[in-house]
Amino acid sequence: DAVERGEYRHYMQKEIFEQPRAVADTLEARIGPHGLLPNIFGIDSDALLQATRGLHIIACGTSYHAGLVAKYWIEEYAKLPVSVEVASEYRYRDAVVPASTLFVAISQSGETADTLAAMRESRRRGYLGTLVICNSPESSLVREADLKLMTRAGPEIGVASTKAFTTQLAGLAMLALELARRNGLDAGRYAALCAELQHLPRAIEDALQLEPAIIELAGEFIHRQHALFLGRGVQYPVALEGALKLKEISYIHAEAYPAGELKHGPLALVDENMPVIAVAPNGPLLDKLKSNLQEVRARGGRLIVFADGAAGMDDMAGHGAMLRVDSGGSFIAPAVFTVPLQLLAYHVAVLRGTDVDQPRNLAKSVTVE
Numbered sequence: 001d002a003v004e005r006g007e008y009r010h011y012m013q014k015e016i017f018e019q020p021r022a023v024a025d026t027l028e029a030r031i032g033p034h035g036l037l038p039n040i041f042g043i044d045s046d047a048l049l050q051a052t053r054g055l056h057i058i059a060c061g062t063s064y065h066a067g068l069v070a071k072y073w074i075e076e077y078a079k080l081p082v083s084v085e086v087a088s089e090y091r092y093r094d095a096v097v098p099a100s101t102l103f104v105a106i107s108q109s110g111e112t113a114d115t116l117a118a119m120r121e122s123r124r125r126g127y128l129g130t131l132v133i134c135n136s137p138e139s140s141l142v143r144e145a146d147l148k149l150m151t152r153a154g155p156e157i158g159v160a161s162t163k164a165f166t167t168q169l170a171g172l173a174m175l176a177l178e179l180a181r182r183n184g185l186d187a188g189r190y191a192a193l194c195a196e197l198q199h200l201p202r203a204i205e206d207a208l209q210l211e212p213a214i215i216e217l218a219g220e221f222i223h224r225q226h227a228l229f230l231g232r233g234v235q236y237p238v239a240l241e242g243a244l245k246l247k248e249i250s251y252i253h254a255e256a257y258p259a260g261e262l263k264h265g266p267l268a269l270v271d272e273n274m275p276v277i278a279v280a281p282n283g284p285l286l287d288k289l290k291s292n293l294q295e296v297r298a299r300g301g302r303l304i305v306f307a308d309g310a311a312g313m314d315d316m317a318g319h320g321a322m323l324r325v326d327s328g329g330s331f332i333a334p335a336v337f338t339v340p341l342q343l344l345a346y347h348v349a350v351l352r353g354t355d356v357d358q359p360r361n362l363a364k365s366v367t368v369e
């Protein structure tokens with residue numbers, strides 16, 4: 001055990017630091033200087049992807065959050081409608097399936113009972129076909145899907161998923177690009193997005209350098225009972241994932257909100273005892289997010305802002321804290337901004353003395369309903 005963890009105190013920390021490699025491996029031989037290589041989703045993928053007019057993405061837990069990011073990407077770049085749903089809900093309701101919809105399952109293990117049952121159920125619902133993004137080549141999901149893209153995160157031991165998530169994002173980014181290319185995305189834009197994606201391992205490497213600053217921040221959370229995570233647009237799922245990480249391993253109650261919803265409820269909770277963590281890279285919604293954060297500040301909430309140095313952000317945190325993250329571009333930003341949130345959850349949990357790799361009541365793979 002100690003040998004496998006090497007210099008790291010827990011598997012989770014090791015796996016967080018393996019992300020540049022895991023993402024590079026996942027992109028390897030799939031994306032090159034001229035864009036995506038052919039047939040990366042399987043030899044039969046061409047006809048199915050060409051015919052795809054919409055997607056239903058199904059997953060659980062962290063994998064569900066990856067699906068939510070993919071919805072923003074696919075709708076923005078490929079202009080195809082995407083719905084994302086947790087598997088335990090999807091499998092028991094009468095989902096309407098428009099013609100030529102592709103069913104997409106996302107799973108680290110490929111054995112999550114609800115996700116597997118949802119995919120089996122999808123066979124009776126008239127989809128164009130099934131695609132799985134998975135980290136376990138021998139798994140049931142992979143065996144049963146029509147198309148597949150394996151993430152190459154390697155074994156993930158920590159129950160709280162980290163490198164599986166960022167490699168799923170790498171896989172889903174390639175899916176978005178593949179669909180965008182077939183659906184009229186401008187060639188120059190396509191090339192620029194491919195180049196940005198290839199830079200992701202390096203951008204994650206840079207984000208990992210924030211660890212010492214995050215260790216300092218983590219001290220503030222030792223005696224907290226609640227935390228609120230905010231993001232907008234494609235960063236909203238990142239906020240959800242940050243909150244999930246914190247609750248899973250530190251047992252601090254954490255919620256995530258799209259910042260525009262603040263006024264519709266959670267603002268009532270904000271006072272000096274409520275840390276508010278904002279994921280705020282530059283983008284079209286940054287000004288709106290800023291005004292949401294001003295409302296938190298006005299109520300004495302302690303703000304922790306992760307931003308990438310966009311103009312006017314420097315004093316946003318007020319008496320709180322501001323950490324600079326270089327996003328590497330707005331396409332890959334969700335994967336990059338996830339990293340400091342993983343580190344924050346990890347170090348808070350370490351300080352609180354929880355069983356980081358094996359949090360109470362949780363399992364790595366939920367193979368029963």
Ligand code: G6P
Binds near residue numbers: 110159160365366
């Ligand atoms: C469990 C794990 C999570 C994981 C989820 C879905 O809850 O603790 O980390 O995200 O299952 O697992 P899957 O293997 O389908 O991605």
